[in-house]
Amino acid sequence: MTYQVLQSEKGKAIKMWTDGVPVELDAQKQLMDTAKMPFIFKHMAVMPDVHLGKGSTIGSVIPTKGAIIPAAVGVDIGCGMMAACTTLTASDLPDHLYQIRSAIETAVPHGRTPGGRDKGAWSDPGSEVDAMWAALLPGFKAITQKYPHLEKTNHYKHLGTLGTGNHFIELCLDEQNRVWIMLHSGSRGVGNAIGNHFIELAQADMRQHIANLPNRDLAYFEEGSQHYNDYVEAVGWAQDYARRNRMVMMQNVIAALKQVIKKPFDATVEAVNCHHNYVQKETHFGQEVLVTRKGAVSAQKGQLGIIPGSMGAKSFIVRGLGNEEAFCSCSHGAGRVMSRTQAKKKFTVEDQIAATKHVECRKDADVIDEIPMAYKDIDAVMHAQRDLVEIVHTLRQVVCVKG
């Protein structure tokens, strides 16, 4: 058995795959609060990248029956990773990778480019965006009939855009020197608006009893209520938007590479496309339950997933082992060991340059919060979840575009 059990008072058990990695006390406290909710199904599962999060603990799997907690998914609905393997190898890449990074930065609107055209929205979306939006539109119309204020969001102009923070696009090499494209993003402005709205609705609906909850982020909708049904519909749509957002970006990154690299190549456009911030109905222990994964990835037996390391460290393509005790899940990354503010205080631009020596990426003061030392040791994290996933490919980054 490679998990430890944290037993909360009057709560369900918390099974933690954290062998050899630290678990902060404030994260343990947050997990124990969640485990007290009466509708938690069987137990909670905790991944080795666990840390304190806003709304719920990052790296946790929260199975519920009869209720749903919108703040557990949070506002970055459908956030996740996509990876595609190309027929290129390292020797097909130019000696200087700056032009590749620059081509990607031009092809995909993103948040942090100095002097960038806007705050990461399209000024003129192309035909791929139109086609992808057409698939999302019927679902969006059904939602905005009930929640018309969501029409005011940047839904269409954000489709195929990266965002900010730790959202990124990378080129990586695997153990055979094959070139992979990896990207990390979510449902952008519209998913954020949906998340925030339903978090507020849940708190308003429960205002008579909210003081009885361990904290107000545990406000929930009960199955059968109108808001429960509306949230399940809206969060599912935002997750679909996030998945398609990543697909549009992948198409445009491939097109950008084809402009810079003269050798013809193919890419498996949907190799892996996985959420790590989401909720969906699943069957576990013979029962239909809602599974909320906050900073956790589905790892059903044989299912492929993506576990990125920090910039300059390794990333992994993994295959699920279908560990039912973990509700068939694995970690979503290395996990932070310090906040963005702490990282900016502790490290310098020189530290950042040294830590990302082998990666073509920005190395200025504005990206120090993503320095590898702000994250846990990815090898320790992988070891702690050895009975959840097996490693299929080990990738190292050579180009990174930060959002």
Added chain:
DNA sequence: ATGTCC
């Protein structure tokens, strides 16, 4: 994380 406001 995002959008908006300070």
